[in-house]
Amino acid sequence: MNNKKKRIFDIIQIGYAGDVASRTFDIVITAAIIINLFIAIFDTFEQSIPYQPVLDVIEWITVIGFTIEYILRVWTAEYLYPNKRTGIARIKYIFSGSGIVDLLSFLPNYLPVFFPAGAVAFRMFRVIRILRIFRVNSYYDALNVITEVIRRKRDQILSSVFIIVMLIIASSLCMYSLEHEAQPEVFKNAFSGIWWSVSTLLTVGYGDIYPVTVLGKMFSIIITFLGVGMVAIPTGILSAGFVEQYSLIKKSTDYLMEKELKFIKLIITKDHNWNEKKVCELSLPRGLILAAVLRNGETLMPKGDMKLFEGDCVVIGARDCDVNVDVNLKQVELREHHPWVGHKIKELDISRHTLIVMIRRGDNAIVPNGDTLIKSGDIVFVFSKRYMADAQTISV
Structure with missing residues (x-):
């Protein structure tokens, strides 16, 4: 059941190119959202009246799909927040x-059943479904850049918005004082001045409310010029943020080292050669470094006189080998109905480009041979140049 739940979670998340089921799910959900938006727009035309029964059926089918998806996301929330307990993860x-x-993408469709009087208001919530598309877009660099720029420049943006709000309030009170006596039916109160100051400062200028006195017109000219500058401040902040972010990405790409360190963890056992030895006494091959030692929940920086003990977790870093071909192992967890289960390795119908390197069965590591029997629950490490479903690639 846990394997099935994990597989369902993988499917309903944003899928990668090799996961056909997950990618198909993404396409279906995106198509359902687009269809819903089309129905919401088409409903505003008189030509939609003859097709209304068909449109209602299509909308309900997609809403039921959204409902099932939401239930599955709540059910598998423990994998979305792996560090939380199941109940806490679902609430989060x-x-x-x-x-x-x-x-909100499906709930408004059910509410008219219980609250018929609010049916028209509930239908307005259908536009919220367009926000679901951002779930897919959030995995693309373009939207990530926008989000990162807003996050990094949030203090400057909030400061500029605060200045604009203060200017709106001050200008509305001044204009109310200058224009109330001349046109009391237009500038009735301070809120009338706020409406004028917003439309002027943001250069909208609807023309439904405007000053008629000389002082009011002069003050309006000043506010209009200030409005252009105030609107330009957040724009300049965001523009500078985009330039900085793209420059940072370019620098990271230009100066990224071609050779990265690969890290592995090694548990020191009682009979291990490193047990009760100092770091300076270890004979590490060239290209390996001792990066850290994890002991009793603490991370220790290794020094020459540090002694290693049983139970220590040693983190070792290694440089990539100077070879032209990368070696990638694929880790496959075999479930009960996998076609390999119950067969010997020599009986498997696998490509000649595929080699089973090791089998992990429980806490044991098995070096396979042709007569090794594959069992359910085995974790098989395979070297293969072909795509393998449900496999995790491990760089060696």
Whole structure:
């Protein structure tokens, strides 16, 4: 059941190119959202009246699909928040931004059943479904750059918004004082001045409310010039942020080292050669470094006189080998109905480009041969140049 739940979680998340089921699910959900938006727009035309029964059926089919998806996301929330308990993970997803959007994408369709009087108001919530597309777009660099720029420049943006709000309030009170006596039916109160100052400062200028006195017109000219500058401040902040972010990405790409360190963890056992030896006494091959030692929940920086003991977890870093071909192992967990289960390795119908390197069965590591029998629950490490479903690639 846990394997099935994990597989369902993988499917309903944003899939990678090799996972056909997950990618198909993404396409279907995106198509359902687009169809819903089309129905919402088409409903505003008189030509939609003859097709209304068909449109209602299509909309309900997609809404039921959204409902099932939401239930599955709540059910598998423990994999979305692996460090949380199951109940806490589900609550965290329900009250998260994406969880609320997912809920509002289908809930308004059910509410008229219980509250018929609010049917028209509930239908307005259908536009929220467009926000679900951002779940897919959030995995692309373009939207990530926008989000990162807003996050890094949030203090400057909030400061500029605060200045604009203060200017709106001050200008509205001044204009109310200058224009109330001349046109009391237009500038009735301070809120009338706020409406004028917003439309002027943001250069909208609807023309439904404007000054008629000389002082009011002069003050309006000043506010209009200030408005252009105030609107330009957040724009300049965001523009500078985009330039900085793209420059940072370019520098990271230009100066990235071609050779990266690969890290592995090694547990020191009682009979290990390194047990009760100092770091300076270890004979590490060239290209390997002792990066850290994990002991009793603490991370220790290794020094020459540090002694290693049983139970220590040693983190070793290694440079990539100077070879032209990368060696990638694929880790496959065999479930009960996998076609390999119950067969010997020599009986498997596998490509000549595929080699089973090792089998992990429980806590034991098995070096396979032709007569090794594959069992359910085995974790098989395979070297293969072909794509393998449900396999995790491990760089060696």
